[in-house]
Amino acid sequence: MATPVLDKADAAGSPEPGAADSPYITVTFRIRRFNPEVSAEATWEDFQLEIDPKERVLDGLHKIKWDLDGTLTFRRSCAHGICGSDAMRINGKNRLACKTLIKDINPEKPITIEAIKGLTVLKDLVVDMEPFFQAYRDVMPFLITKDTNEPTRERLQSAEDRERFDDTTKCILCAACTSSCPVFWNDGQYFGPAAIVNAHRFIFDSRDEAGEQRLEILNDKDGVWRCRTTFNCTDACPRGIEVTKAIAEVKRALITRRY
Amino acid sequence: MKIHKYDTVIVGAGGAGMRAAIESTKRSRTAVLTKLYPTRSHTGAAQGGMAAALANVEEDNWEWHTFDTVKGGDYLVDQDAAEILAKEAIDSVLDLEKMGLPFNRTPNGTIDQRRFGGHSRNHGEAPVRRSCYAADRTGHMILQTLYQNCVKEGVEFFNEFYVLDQLITEVDGVKKSAGVVAYELATGEIHVFQAKSVIYASGGTGKFFKVTSNAHTLTGDGQAAVYRRGLPLEDMEFFQFHPTGIWRMGILLTEGARGEGGILRNKDGERFMEKYAPVMKDLASRDVVSRSIYTEIREGRGCGPEGDHVYLDLTHLPPEQLDAKLPDITEFARTYLGIEPYTDPIPIQPTAHYAMGGIPTNVEGEVLADNTTVVPGLYAAGEVACVSVHGANRLGTNSLLDINVFGKRAGIAAAEYAQTADFVELPENPESLVVEQIERLRSSTGSERVSEIRRELQETMDANVMVFRTEQTIKTAVEKIAELRGRYKNVAIQDKGKRFNTDLLEAVELGNLLDLAEVMAVSALARKESRGGHYREDYPNRDDVNFMRHTMAYREVGADGTETVRLDYKPVVQTRYQPMERKY
Ligand SMILES: Cc1cc2nc3c(=O)[nH]c(=O)nc-3n(C[C@H](O)[C@H](O)[C@H](O)COP(=O)(O)OP(=O)(O)OC[C@H]3O[C@@H](n4cnc5c(N)ncnc54)[C@H](O)[C@@H]3O)c2cc1C
Ligand code: SF4
Ligand code: FES
Numbered sequence: 001m002a003t004p005v006l007d008k009a010d011a012a013g014s015p016e017p018g019a020a021d022s023p024y025i026t027v028t029f030r031i032r033r034f035n036p037e038v039s040a041e042a043t044w045e046d047f048q049l050e051i052d053p054k055e056r057v058l059d060g061l062h063k064i065k066w067d068l069d070g071t072l073t074f075r076r077s078c079a080h081g082i083c084g085s086d087a088m089r090i091n092g093k094n095r096l097a098c099k100t101l102i103k104d105i106n107p108e109k110p111i112t113i114e115a116i117k118g119l120t121v122l123k124d125l126v127v128d129m130e131p132f133f134q135a136y137r138d139v140m141p142f143l144i145t146k147d148t149n150e151p152t153r154e155r156l157q158s159a160e161d162r163e164r165f166d167d168t169t170k171c172i173l174c175a176a177c178t179s180s181c182p183v184f185w186n187d188g189q190y191f192g193p194a195a196i197v198n199a200h201r202f203i204f205d206s207r208d209e210a211g212e213q214r215l216e217i218l219n220d221k222d223g224v225w226r227c228r229t230t231f232n233c234t235d236a237c238p239r240g241i242e243v244t245k246a247i248a249e250v251k252r253a254l255i256t257r258r259y
Numbered sequence: 260m261k262i263h264k265y266d267t268v269i270v271g272a273g274g275a276g277m278r279a280a281i282e283s284t285k286r287s288r289t290a291v292l293t294k295l296y297p298t299r300s301h302t303g304a305a306q307g308g309m310a311a312a313l314a315n316v317e318e319d320n321w322e323w324h325t326f327d328t329v330k331g332g333d334y335l336v337d338q339d340a341a342e343i344l345a346k347e348a349i350d351s352v353l354d355l356e357k358m359g360l361p362f363n364r365t366p367n368g369t370i371d372q373r374r375f376g377g378h379s380r381n382h383g384e385a386p387v388r389r390s391c392y393a394a395d396r397t398g399h400m401i402l403q404t405l406y407q408n409c410v411k412e413g414v415e416f417f418n419e420f421y422v423l424d425q426l427i428t429e430v431d432g433v434k435k436s437a438g439v440v441a442y443e444l445a446t447g448e449i450h451v452f453q454a455k456s457v458i459y460a461s462g463g464t465g466k467f468f469k470v471t472s473n474a475h476t477l478t479g480d481g482q483a484a485v486y487r488r489g490l491p492l493e494d495m496e497f498f499q500f501h502p503t504g505i506w507r508m509g510i511l512l513t514e515g516a517r518g519e520g521g522i523l524r525n526k527d528g529e530r531f532m533e534k535y536a537p538v539m540k541d542l543a544s545r546d547v548v549s550r551s552i553y554t555e556i557r558e559g560r561g562c563g564p565e566g567d568h569v570y571l572d573l574t575h576l577p578p579e580q581l582d583a584k585l586p587d588i589t590e591f592a593r594t595y596l597g598i599e600p601y602t603d604p605i606p607i608q609p610t611a612h613y614a615m616g617g618i619p620t621n622v623e624g625e626v627l628a629d630n631t632t633v634v635p636g637l638y639a640a641g642e643v644a645c646v647s648v649h650g651a652n653r654l655g656t657n658s659l660l661d662i663n664v665f666g667k668r669a670g671i672a673a674a675e676y677a678q679t680a681d682f683v684e685l686p687e688n689p690e691s692l693v694v695e696q697i698e699r700l701r702s703s704t705g706s707e708r709v710s711e712i713r714r715e716l717q718e719t720m721d722a723n724v725m726v727f728r729t730e731q732t733i734k735t736a737v738e739k740i741a742e743l744r745g746r747y748k749n750v751a752i753q754d755k756g757k758r759f760n761t762d763l764l765e766a767v768e769l770g771n772l773l774d775l776a777e778v779m780a781v782s783a784l785a786r787k788e789s790r791g792g793h794y795r796e797d798y799p800n801r802d803d804v805n806f807m808r809h810t811m812a813y814r815e816v817g818a819d820g821t822e823t824v825r826l827d828y829k830p831v832v833q834t835r836y837q838p839m840e841r842k843y
Contacts, residue, residue, distance in 0.1 A: 037756045054597075066710030070753030070762040075299075077474040080510045080591060082399060083299040099594060122445065123759040129296065142407040143359030154356040156368030162361060169361050169393075169400065173298050205361070 023052045027107045029060055031072065032114035035123050042121070046110065053103035057090055057113070061097060074125040081238055084174030088125050089114045094176040094236040116179035118188065132175045135191045139199040139217055144210035161206035168201040168246050170239040177233035177243050189222045193233040193243045196224055200246040203253060215254050224251050260449045260690050265290040266677035268439060268454035269670075270422045270481055273300035274398070274659065275641025276460030277405035278666030279673070280414045283458070286674035290452065292420040292441050294461075294476065294764075297406050301462060301474040302662065305398020306513035306588060307375060308390030309355075309663070310656035311348035315369045316388045321345040323381060324389065328657060329836050331377040331544050332615075332650020333791035333801065335494070335809065337832035340622050340646045344657070344664055351663040352391050360404040362393050373584075374518040377544035377654040377843070386542050390656045395513050395587045401659060419444040421764060422461070423693045425484045426451075427634070428683050434628055436636035437683040439484075440693045444764070447757030449697075451689045455680045456673035459485070459618060459626075459639040460666065465498075467772045467779075468611035468725070469717035472504055472511035476768075481643040483771035485618055486778065490628055491811040493645040493829070494616035495775065496783035499653055499792045500726050502548040504610025505595060506568040512588045512607060514655045516573060517541040519584050523552065524570045524604065525560040531569075536843035543843035546652045546792045549609040553726050562606060570604035609726055613653055615792060616782075617645040619811065619829070624669025630811065630829040636676060636683065640669035647809065650831075651791020700766050705749035709766045712743050712750065716769075716776060719743075724780055729797045733784045740777045747773055774814075781824040782810045803838050807831055 026048055034042040047064050058076055065072045074097070075085040081099040088097055090113055091105050097113075105111055119127035145155075171194065178184050178192030199218055203211045218224045224247055233243040266287035269276050276291060283289045293300070312319040324345035329336045356362060356370060363371040372388040380387040393400040409416075424440040438453040461481030465473025486492050502523070503512040517523070523541050525531050535551040536543035543551075552569050561567050573581060573589070578601045581589050589600045598605055618639040619627040626637040641662040648661055716739075723736035747770060754762035788802035789795050809829040816822055 035756065035758065037758050065762070066708075070709075071756070073754075073759050073761055077295055077299050077476045078301060078304055079475060080304075080595070082304050082587075083295075083301070083474065085295070085299050101594070126759050133296075137410050140411075142411040143357075150357060152353075154353055154362075154370050157364055158368050159364045159366065162364050165361070169403070170396070171403075172303070172399070173296075202359075205359070207359070 023054070024050045025053055025107060027051055027060070027102060028110040029064065030110040030112045031124070033124055034121050035071070051102055053101070053107055055102055056098050057100045057102060057105070057111070058086060058097040060102065073123045082172060084172035087116050087174040087176040087179070089116055094180040096174060096176070096238045099238050116175060118179045118181070118185045119175070129175065131188060132178060132192070132194065135195040136173065136198055138191065139195050139214055140210065141198045141202065143202065143205065143208050145207065146209045155207050157206055164206070165201050165204040167241050168197045170241055171197050171201070172239060174238060176236040176238060180232040180236040182230060182232065183226050183228060187226070190226045191218065191222055193227070193247060196247050196250055197241060197243055200250055203250065211253070215250070215257070218250060219254055224254065260451065262451045262453065263290065264453045264682070266454065267456045267458065267673050268292060268452045269458045269460055270439060271300070271460035271462060271641070271643070272297035272416060273460060273462050273641060274302035274401050274405060274662035275666035276458070277409050278663050279458050279460060279640060279670030281405065281408055281412055282667055282670030283674035284412050284414045286671070287456070287677040289674070290415050290417060292417045292422050292439070292452065294419060294421045294444070294480070296418050297409065297416060298402060300402060301477055302659070303399045303402040304472070304474065304511070305401070305659055306395040306511065307515035307518070308373065308392035308397045308656045309352060309401070309659035310375065310378060310389050310654070311352040311391055311660065312345065312389055313349060313352065313370060313372060313391065315365060316372050318380070319387055319389055321348065323379065323387070324348065326382050326836060327378050328648060328654055329650070330383070330841060331654040332652055333841055334803070334807065334836070334838040335647065335650030335790060335831055337647050338834040338836060339832050340648045342834065343622055344648045344660060347664045348660050351660065351667065355401065355404060355663065358404050358408045360393065360400050362391055373515065374542060375655045376514050376517070376542045376548070377539070378656070379539070383538070386539060390515070390518065392515065394583070395515055395585045398659060417441070420450065421767070422480065422484065423696070423767060425457070425488050426686055426689050427488050428686055430683060434634055435683045436634055437685050438689070440690050442693065442697065442764070444759055444761070447760060449690045449693055451685065453682055453685055455677035455682055456636050456638060458624070458669050458673050459643050460641045461643045463614045463642040464772065464775050465611050465614070467716055467720050467776045469721045470504060470507065470509040470608065471611040472501060472509055473611065478768035479771050479775045480768065481639070482617055483774050485626070486774060486814055489814060490626065490634065491619060491813050491827070492616060492778055493619035493809050493811055494647060494782070495779045495812055496786055496810060497615035497651050497792045498611060498779065499545055499613040499615060500549045500609040501545055501612035502552055502609050503571050503607045505591065506606035506608050508595060509610040510591055510595060511610060511612070512571060512591065512605065513585070514545070516571060516585055516588060519580060520576050522572045523548070524572050525555045526562045526566065527560060529560070531555050531560070539843035544652055544654065546794070547843055549726050550794060552609055568606045568608045571607045572604040573600045574602055574604060611725065613658060614642055615645070615647070615649040615651065615653055617643050620644050620646055622646060622668070623672040624665055625672065636680065638669045638673045640665040651793060696767065697763065700750070700752055700763055701755055703749070703751040705751040707746045707750040709750055709752065709769050712747055713769050713772070716740065716743055716772060720776060724783055726794060728783060728793070728795050730784070733780055736780045737777070737784060740773065740780060744773050744777065778812045778824055782812050782826065785826050786810065807838065
């Protein structure tokens with residue numbers, strides 16, 4: 001086998017800034033700051049930093065927090081798109097900061113970063129997640145079965161039945177979808193796409209027996225019928241879940257009661 | 260300050276914490292304190308699978324699994340604990356399925372299983388399919404399923420509460436757990452939780468390394484809290500370096516990739532693992548594969564302009580198989596490296612991955628104050644604990660198993676204890692240590708920065724106590740850590756506020772990392788042998804005569820206030836397996 005020459009693999013490398021053929025560029029992060037301990041007003045603040053464009057927006061935020069301004073506040077943990085901590089509005093679109101590379105968002109212009117919309121901002125990029133998790137809990141997001149004597153072994157499920165709800169099992173509850181939804185912005189009572197995605201995950205699981213109850217919950221005035229199919233949620237989802245399609249399938253199940 | 264009273268308090272809401280909570284909430288009034296929202300815990304990052312000898316796809320049994328675990332751990336495993344792990348594996352997978360976990364399925368509808376490193380048929384004859392999995396998102400599914408069931412059971416969570424101190428009261432000469440002290444991120448308020456039982460399930464400590472698969476938040480807070488209160492830490496020198504982290508970033512690419520047929524290659528395209536492990540090849544145990552990779556790199560067969568990595572080659576696998584079985588890790592390669600794994604090999608290097616050591620417990624999850632005495636009311640489970648089922652090297656898929664088996668056991672044991680025990684009186688001013696620590700950091704005008712000390716710590720750990728160690732490198736690390744601990748006293752933060760002060764908490768976390776790094780290095784220096792994840796170039800062989808024993812590290816404070824690490828040792832529990840040379 002030929003040894004591939006890996007110039008592409010330089011991606012992860014981070015030589016010192018200023019080194020010969022340094023990959024570093026100067027970018028401006030324009031961040032929406034808010035700290036009620038200091039001021040009731042939110043303001044925009046610009047930070048200039050040297051960064052390799054193949055690095056993540058999260059790396060840029062860390063550079064600011066660690067080297068320029070320790071008061072900058074955001075949530076993060078895994079740094080590779082699986083924990084759902086760092087959904088934020090980057091250049092006007094909801095994304096995970098740890099899954100967005102600088103080079104993919106036009107670093108020539110200032111990069112705007114602000115908290116996701118529709119949830120109360122508590123400090124800088126941190127929002128109150130409670131209403132989001134409440135909507136999730138409201139759809140009974142757990143397997144419900146009626147069997148009185150549980151099988152000793154696993155319940156059987158065909159590979160096809162397992163595949164039926166695969167897409168919606170991928171959700172990491174990051175709220176990128178819900179906080180990109182204009183209906184949710186205008187009315188926080190709407191369950192929002194993430195809760196519906198998680199209801200879908202159980203409604204279409206062949207092992208579950210409470211689909212009817214969940215559909216009733218979603219039939220509510222704040223349920224699926226509020227969705228206006230703007231596709232913002234699908235565009236926002238960092239896990240590539242077809243959120244709008246899942247919502248449409250729930251609507252169809254409500255009409256036909258077949259799932 | 261607020262005071263709360265619960266029967267059982269659980270510190271952490273990853274897999275171990277939530278598995279414990281599901282049991283203890285049914286039996287006792289339980290609070291779960293977690294610094295992250297439960298679904299943000301790093302269990303969600305686990306990819307490959309969870310081991311259990313279900314024998315769904317080929318012959319297998321729990322005894323073979325026990326043997327592999329003992330051998331994989333280079334005979335430092337407590338064999339009674341390993342037997343429990345392997346036996347209870349089967350029910351713990353079935354429990355998760357009944358809770359709703361969407362495992363991948365075989366054509367006849369049972370849970371599918373695949374190969375994983377170090378798991379073998381009949382004591383090492385050939386690889387066996389033992390790992391139960393859900394694509395390469397097994398940890399995600401476990402975390403979600405457990406959270407879903409916590410919602411169902413009405414588990415009470417205190418989200419974004421950082422536990423910073425363990426309270427211990429001596430009653431008639433016996434050290435007992437009285438509760439914990441926590442810091443609320445949103446408000447900066449201090450909370451004292453008085454509890455009959457406390458379970459630590461606060462995860463690992465990988466962030467003292469630079470190249471690591473661990474989350475930013477894995478800073479060993481639980482280990483540090485009990486260590487500071489005079490309780491021992493076991494086998495801290497044993498840390499696992501996973502062979503396949505994304506080059507320079509450390510993001511994990513599951514061993515499942517090799518389980519599906521992926522191959523490691525050097526710059527000549529050679530499948531080098533054939534040389535080092537003729538039978539198991541790319542699926543030899545992790546310490547063996549990581550050392551082989553570095554041997555290739557050191558001998559000049561590494562890839563890239565600097566020859567500092569090797570390739571994980573998946574290009575011979577059908578794209579459909581990659582899409583179905585490894586969708587997430589192939590996406591990581593695309594997102595972070597711009598590489599298409601269908602056609603190009605992925606540059607990888609070993610990444611700091613898993614703490615085999617931790618808070619010593621017995622098989623009921625009870626924490627030990629020395630080699631034999633338990634601390635009444637104190638429990639630990641998951642990566643924070645050391646039972647020890649992983650010994651000197653954990654087998655892949657045995658940790659997701661560990662958190663389920665021992666999370667459940669600790670949850671039941673702690674709640675049952677709480678049902679009959681009385682509250683232990685709180686020490687006077689229970690919050691004082693935490694208040695003092697926080698006030699010192701908040702008011703400090705020192706010149707040292709958290710980020711700089713952390714960076715230097717991570718660099719020295721990567722350079723000196725990673726895959727290869729010698730007396731010289733470990734001493735260098737010990738000295739550097741001592742210097743950094745000195746400088747840490749002079750650290751200052753910029754955010755002086757109360758609300759969501761993550762600047763402050765990063766400083767606290769760094770203090771924990773420094774304490775634990777010291778314990779690791781001092782323990783490693785004293786272990787003059789090579790075993791599992793601890794490889795000493797100056798002592799390349801295992802030495803069962805002198806070192807077939809667990810390290811127990813205690814914090815000692817001298818009359819003048821100087822802190823040192825005192826080492827003691829604990830025997831290994833051996834039942835049916837005699838130590839043999841480890842070959843794969
Ligand atoms: C990338 C990756 C892949 C892996 N893949 C596999 C695999 O395929 N199979 C396998 O068996 N193992 C795997 N492992 C190992 C396994 O996932 C972990 O060891 C295991 O999930 C740890 O679970 P835990 O519950 O102990 O800790 P975690 O899931 O890390 O949870 C820790 C919890 O403690 C809380 N916490 C921490 N500090 C505090 C504090 N001070 N106060 C309050 N709460 C606190 C956190 O909020 C969190 O809820 C993998 C590990 C990684 C990093
Ligand atoms: S559906 Fe996608 S965007 Fe919405 S919460 Fe889940 S992972 Fe996030
Ligand atoms: S930090 Fe975990 S998703 Fe971004």
